[in-house]
Amino acid sequence: MTEEEIINFDTADPLAAKRQHFELPTGKIYLNGNSLGPLSTAAKLRVREVIESQWGNDLISSWNRHRWIDLPLAVGEKIAPLIGAAPGQVLCCDSVSINLFKLLAAALANRRREHAVILSQQDIFPSDLYIAEGLIKLLRERGVSAELQLVPSRDLEQAVTKSPDVLMLSHVNFRTGAVHDMQRVTDLAHKNNTQVVWDLSHSAGAMELALDACQVDFAVGCGYKFLNGGPGAPAFLYVASRHQTGLQQPLQGWMGHRQPFEFEPHYQPDEGINQLQTGTPSILSMSALDAALSCFEGINAAQLREKSLALSEMFLSILEKDSTSSELTLVSPRSPHLRGAQLSFSHSQAFPISQALIEAGVIVDFRSPNLIRLGFSPLFLSFAEVAKGASSLTQIISEKLFWHERFSVRAKVT
Amino acid sequence: MTEEEIINFDTADPLAAKRQHFELPTGKIYLNGNSLGPLSTAAKLRVREVIESQWGNDLISSWNRHRWIDLPLAVGEKIAPLIGAAPGQVLCCDSVSINLFKLLAAALANRRREHAVILSQQDIFPSDLYIAEGLIKLLRERGVSAELQLVPSRDLEQAVTKSPDVLMLSHVNFRTGAVHDMQRVTDLAHKNNTQVVWDLSHSAGAMELALDACQVDFAVGCGYKFLNGGPGAPAFLYVASRHQTGLQQPLQGWMGHRQPFEFEPHYQPDEGINQLQTGTPSILSMSALDAALSCFEGINAAQLREKSLALSEMFLSILEKDSTSSELTLVSPRSPHLRGAQLSFSHSQAFPISQALIEAGVIVDFRSPNLIRLGFSPLFLSFAEVAKGASSLTQIISEKLFWHERFSVRAKVT
Numbered sequence: 144m145t146e147e148e149i150i151n152f153d154t155a156d157p158l159a160a161k162r163q164h165f166e167l168p169t170g171k172i173y174l175n176g177n178s179l180g181p182l183s184t185a186a187k188l189r190v191r192e193v194i195e196s197q198w199g200n201d202l203i204s205s206w207n208r209h210r211w212i213d214l215p216l217a218v219g220e221k222i223a224p225l226i227g228a229a230p231g232q233v234l235c236c237d238s239v240s241i242n243l244f245k246l247l248a249a250a251l252a253n254r255r256r257e258h259a260v261i262l263s264q265q266d267i268f269p270s271d272l273y274i275a276e277g278l279i280k281l282l283r284e285r286g287v288s289a290e291l292q293l294v295p296s297r298d299l300e301q302a303v304t305k306s307p308d309v310l311m312l313s314h315v316n317f318r319t320g321a322v323h324d325m326q327r328v329t330d331l332a333h334k335n336n337t338q339v340v341w342d343l344s345h346s347a348g349a350m351e352l353a354l355d356a357c358q359v360d361f362a363v364g365c366g367y368k369f370l371n372g373g374p375g376a377p378a379f380l381y382v383a384s385r386h387q388t389g390l391q392q393p394l395q396g397w398m399g400h401r402q403p404f405e406f407e408p409h410y411q412p413d414e415g416i417n418q419l420q421t422g423t424p425s426i427l428s429m430s431a432l433d434a435a436l437s438c439f440e441g442i443n444a445a446q447l448r449e450k451s452l453a454l455s456e457m458f459l460s461i462l463e464k465d466s467t468s469s470e471l472t473l474v475s476p477r478s479p480h481l482r483g484a485q486l487s488f489s490h491s492q493a494f495p496i497s498q499a500l501i502e503a504g505v506i507v508d509f510r511s512p513n514l515i516r517l518g519f520s521p522l523f524l525s526f527a528e529v530a531k532g533a534s535s536l537t538q539i540i541s542e543k544l545f546w547h548e549r550f551s552v553r554a555k556v557t
Numbered sequence: 558m559t560e561e562e563i564i565n566f567d568t569a570d571p572l573a574a575k576r577q578h579f580e581l582p583t584g585k586i587y588l589n590g591n592s593l594g595p596l597s598t599a600a601k602l603r604v605r606e607v608i609e610s611q612w613g614n615d616l617i618s619s620w621n622r623h624r625w626i627d628l629p630l631a632v633g634e635k636i637a638p639l640i641g642a643a644p645g646q647v648l649c650c651d652s653v654s655i656n657l658f659k660l661l662a663a664a665l666a667n668r669r670r671e672h673a674v675i676l677s678q679q680d681i682f683p684s685d686l687y688i689a690e691g692l693i694k695l696l697r698e699r700g701v702s703a704e705l706q707l708v709p710s711r712d713l714e715q716a717v718t719k720s721p722d723v724l725m726l727s728h729v730n731f732r733t734g735a736v737h738d739m740q741r742v743t744d745l746a747h748k749n750n751t752q753v754v755w756d757l758s759h760s761a762g763a764m765e766l767a768l769d770a771c772q773v774d775f776a777v778g779c780g781y782k783f784l785n786g787g788p789g790a791p792a793f794l795y796v797a798s799r800h801q802t803g804l805q806q807p808l809q810g811w812m813g814h815r816q817p818f819e820f821e822p823h824y825q826p827d828e829g830i831n832q833l834q835t836g837t838p839s840i841l842s843m844s845a846l847d848a849a850l851s852c853f854e855g856i857n858a859a860q861l862r863e864k865s866l867a868l869s870e871m872f873l874s875i876l877e878k879d880s881t882s883s884e885l886t887l888v889s890p891r892s893p894h895l896r897g898a899q900l901s902f903s904h905s906q907a908f909p910i911s912q913a914l915i916e917a918g919v920i921v922d923f924r925s926p927n928l929i930r931l932g933f934s935p936l937f938l939s940f941a942e943v944a945k946g947a948s949s950l951t952q953i954i955s956e957k958l959f960w961h962e963r964f965s966v967r968a969k970v971t
Binding site for chain 1: 652653688692701
């Protein structure tokens with residue numbers, strides 16, 4: 144690929160102007176937006192305003208004056224179009240793990256069969272498994288018959304035919320980037336009288352999602368990856384409208400009450416999605432996410448998906464033209480439509496190679512024991528950067544730069 | 558009280574210099590630090606640094622480089638001396654409500670009797686009751702025998718003799734400021750084989766607490782009231798060392814795992830208090846709290862308690878000298894040692910009086926239906942301010958300023 148061809152990609156990129164909304168450090172190529180999205184100018188200025196003017200000057204009155212109280216719903220509504228959700232179904236609150244607990248418990252309460260079963264895969268993001276385990280354990284220690292069933296990917300469809308109460312899956316696998324067919328899996332689950340809970344942490348903001356169209360029951364997702372909300376940003380959750388009446392979720396706090404400021408001793412859930420709130424929302428962190436979401440204005444999820452795949456395809460094509468990079472094993476699906484916005488490669492020297500890349504200014508992830516993980520966040524990456532990142536990787540491998548003296552200490556660590 | 562006497566109070570105040578750490582709006586007397594503590598310069602500068610330099614420049618590497626990963630434990634250790642806890646027992650995470658769910662579930666798991674009982678008071682902060690209700694409902698909908706028992710304050714000691722699994726109480730009542738004798742109630746509970754969970758939201762940072770000395774089992778508390786952590790700041794929890802081994806808490810997320818970055822499919826709780834973590838912590842909000850806690854350096858909880866009581870006693874003495882203020886009914890205990898860092902008064906016109914105070918620059922709380930609530934946060938208030946606040950209140954009442962034309966619209970609202 145010539146330099147001119149690469150420049151043409153950037154010139155033709157309808158999202159190219161979004162880059163200027165981000166404050167990326169110069170000289171770095173940030174292929175880690177799937178771990179922690181970068182700082183936007185909007186988030187920086189907004190938090191400054193919230194702290195110095197709203198908190199600092201207007202103090203307690205800001206809950207109404209600056210509508211802090213509305214943030215969880217307002218931020219939810221900004222996320223909704225990115226995941227294919229009509230209004231009134233998305234809420235920003237707490238962490239992915241906490242939100243998952245709410246939704247798994249609600250899904251089990253919907254069914255209330257004698258034996259509660261949550262079906263999942265062994266290799267989804269572990270915190271999701273821990274939360275499901277925690278809920279099941281809480282019930283079992285009281286003598287309730289309940290089970291978390293983990294199966295390998297290939298046995299999943301067979302296991303669904305046994306009608307578990309809930310099927311909990313990551314839409315995009317955090318290690319490999321392999322993506323589930325949301326429509327197909329959701330349909331299959333529903334045919335078997337099973338509800339689905341999708342974890343969209345590695346999808347939202349980079350993939351085209353259609354939760355309503357797929358008739359998804361429940362979903363959770365992360366605010367600090369492709370949504371760029373900042374370190375530990377609040378998460379979001381989705382509950383389809385049809386599940387909101389009579390919903391039973393145990394983490395019922397005052398912010399989800401119908402009249403929180405009446406301070407009634409008994410819980411009355413608010414109508415709609417707001418009943419999923421629990422405690423007082425984290426205003427500083429949620430404001431950063433709210434502002435960061437403004438960077439998505441004027442574009443749609445299809446454009447995000449298209450660019451992200453084009454970036455990763457360019458990366459792969461450069462790699463595939465270089466014979467030495469055959470040392471790397473692509474762990475992600477080669478077919479772009481089967482993977483999310485990331486590429487993962489295995490290599491026996493994955494750790495020193497990652498370190499060499501980082502030293503060269505190409506920020507990637509190492510995932511134990513032998514994975515190099517690269518995220519192709521469509522909102523701020525340019526094709527030129529991705530091409531340069533690919534060249535750095537081929538150079539590091541072909542010239543064995545990861546064995547170079549300056550990396551020897553780190554290399555020994557592995 | 559003469560002006561000179563008031564000045565003498567401020568001159569003799571060992572905490573007076575702390576005032577300069579806060580960025581309070583000029584012309585306001587902020588008697589609402591019990592709802593939302595004010596902005597400190599430390600918090601402002603720290604969040605700016607975390608956003609602009611750490612997140613902005615160092616991106617994902619900040620988790621290690623700037624020790625974001627250590628914040629929940631580090632902030633917990635800063636709170637520990639304020640509540641009389643030895644190291645290793647306090648953690649900063651999530652919200653009060655979420656943390657309460659963890660601890661109530663853990664306390665029930667400790668006992669695992671056939672019939673689970675949580676005993677509490679009808680008038681504690683409602684979110685605590687909602688959370689307990691949520692846990693009980695989750696168990697009951699699966700056929701487990703479980704109960705949340707609410708009794709009036711006067712029946713509490715009698716009810717404890719029936720040995721509930723858990724006694725859950727607010728240390729300081731959010732409406733009246735009435736304080737429980739922590740030592741006495743905890744002893745009584747233990748004598749009856751009952752564990753206690755204290756909510757310290759209206760105590761921490763303003764009262765002298767001795768959790769270890771009282772042999773408290775569990776506690777939660779708020780980061781955004783007297784600790785000044787900012788709107789929706791993360792909360793904290795306390796688990797006595799003796800309960801940490803074999804603890805069962807259902808909100809088990811990856812941050813509480815023994816080896817979170819090994820991504821194992823099964824949960825292995827970390828040792829010690831860290832097993833109470835759940836999802837990824839909110840770094841922006843937690844950093845603000847961390848910095849705000851630096852304002853407590855060099856002072857101890859006894860000094861905080863002493864000043865807070867002196868402030869509220871001065872307020873009362875000014876009021877009591879004014880005949881018209883007999884219209885106000887003190888709802889808080891008159892004896893200083895029986896109340897926390899607040900005073901609450903009832904008045905049929907509480908709402909317009911609160912509004913008149915706020916218009917006059919004295920920021921107070923109105924609590925439905927008829928309470929005026931004033932917080933005496935010891936870290937930033939001066940005696941001169943409190944005296945001025947008391948004079949404003951007597952003036953508003955004696956001159957019926959709350960019926961004044963400019964308040965007529967608001968007055969009608971009530």
